[in-house]
Amino acid sequence: MASPFLFNFTCGNRKGGEEVQYKGKTAYVYPVDSQNRFLELNKIALSKIGFEVKPVNKSFYRNECSGKRQSYVFLNWVEDFVYPPDKCSKLQQFFRFIKAIFLIIFSKLFAQKVIWVRHNLKPHNSLGSAKRYKAIVFLYKMLRIHETSLEDYYSNPSLNHPLYLSDDEIAKKINERSNEDMKYEVVFFGAVKRYKNLHNLLRSWPADVNIKIAGHCNDSEYKKEIVEIIESRKLKVDWDDRFLTDTELNQLLEHSKFVLLPHADGTMISSGTFYHALSYGCNILVTESKFGLQKSLDHEFVHLYKPGEFSYSFLNSVFIAKNDVYKKALENFGEKRVTGAWTEILEKY
Numbered sequence: 001m002a003s004p005f006l007f008n009f010t011c012g013n014r015k016g017g018e019e020v021q022y023k024g025k026t027a028y029v030y031p032v033d034s035q036n037r038f039l040e041l042n043k044i045a046l047s048k049i050g051f052e053v054k055p056v057n058k059s060f061y062r063n064e065c066s067g068k069r070q071s072y073v074f075l076n077w078v079e080d081f082v083y084p085p086d087k088c089s090k091l092q093q094f095f096r097f098i099k100a101i102f103l104i105i106f107s108k109l110f111a112q113k114v115i116w117v118r119h120n121l122k123p124h125n126s127l128g129s130a131k132r133y134k135a136i137v138f139l140y141k142m143l144r145i146h147e148t149s150l151e152d153y154y155s156n157p158s159l160n161h162p163l164y165l166s167d168d169e170i171a172k173k174i175n176e177r178s179n180e181d182m183k184y185e186v187v188f189f190g191a192v193k194r195y196k197n198l199h200n201l202l203r204s205w206p207a208d209v210n211i212k213i214a215g216h217c218n219d220s221e222y223k224k225e226i227v228e229i230i231e232s233r234k235l236k237v238d239w240d241d242r243f244l245t246d247t248e249l250n251q252l253l254e255h256s257k258f259v260l261l262p263h264a265d266g267t268m269i270s271s272g273t274f275y276h277a278l279s280y281g282c283n284i285l286v287t288e289s290k291f292g293l294q295k296s297l298d299h300e301f302v303h304l305y306k307p308g309e310f311s312y313s314f315l316n317s318v319f320i321a322k323n324d325v326y327k328k329a330l331e332n333f334g335e336k337r338v339t340g341a342w343t344e345i346l347e348k349y
Contacts, residue, residue: 022050150270192217204307253280281322
């Protein structure tokens with residue numbers, strides 16, 4: 001079991017002229033272990049508004065049985081948890097489902113507040129029916145645990161997805177570099193999975209526009225399908241089929257102009273890929289999903305991919321300099337925005 005993620009400092013946020021403090025309050029965050037940096041970044045944000053941040057582990061259940069109802073529980077991906085990425089027996093799947101139900105009901109009974117952060121519209125690892133997913137979502141609603149998301153087009157109020165660099169780190173990057181050292185025009189990064197819709201995008205991708213794919217595909221059939229599309233259309237694709245280290249990925253983004261986000265509509269509400277790319281000053285290419293359309297309306301550095309109009313001349317005409325993207329990132333998604341959004345959510349729910 002992972003150790004608690006603790007912080008020793010607190011501070012307040014101001015909203016409507018009043019100082020809001022959560023000093024002395026405990027925030028339990030689920031899941032305990034995750035490779036997604038979103039959790040660690042939000043633990044930092046919660047600590048900044050006063051919380052002592054701890055994991056949902058065995059101590060959580062023991063401590064909450066006291067009945068004091070003073071803690072806050074923040075639940076992420078519980079409805080996705082019932083569809084594990086690896087093959088499990090039906091018995092294992094059943095126990096995961098029961099464990100998820102117990103966690104939600106226990107939190108509702110013993111915590112002061114339960115915050116459900118909804119990240120996706122359907123489970124990414126489901127191979128067929130999504131009945132367990134729908135059952136968990138129904139349970140949340142039956143218990144009147146309000147859902148919140150990371151995007152205001154889906155829920156209002158909403159949280160702000162944190163950037164992958166601190167405000168100070170991004171501030172140092174502004175005006176420190178030129179656009180001349182960018183080696184990559186368009187990059188797709190992350191695990192190569194069907195829900196990300198890369199196969200459909202490659203079917204219309206211009207044969208003369210280079211694209212760098214940096215990510216592993218653990219589905220042999222899907223990998224074969226993508227390779228066949230690339231070879232049959234003679235696309236200029238450089239595929240690094242492996243998991244990049246954080247250092248390798250960040251260096252890649254430092255030297256990239258555009259990051260491709262081709263996710264199919266109706267799958268995800270928000271995307272960590274978007275905020276990771278934005279943290280390194282990249283322009284974003286999106287398809288016409290609700291997420292993509294909204295982001296393209298809100299930000300000049302987000303561009304819709306339209307197959308008939310896509311070319312190098314199009315990319316050159318819409319490109320926003322990295323320094324300008326950094327400034328917009330700080331303005332719209334900086335640390336104060338993140339902690340302010342948490343305060344607003346906690347006050348409402």
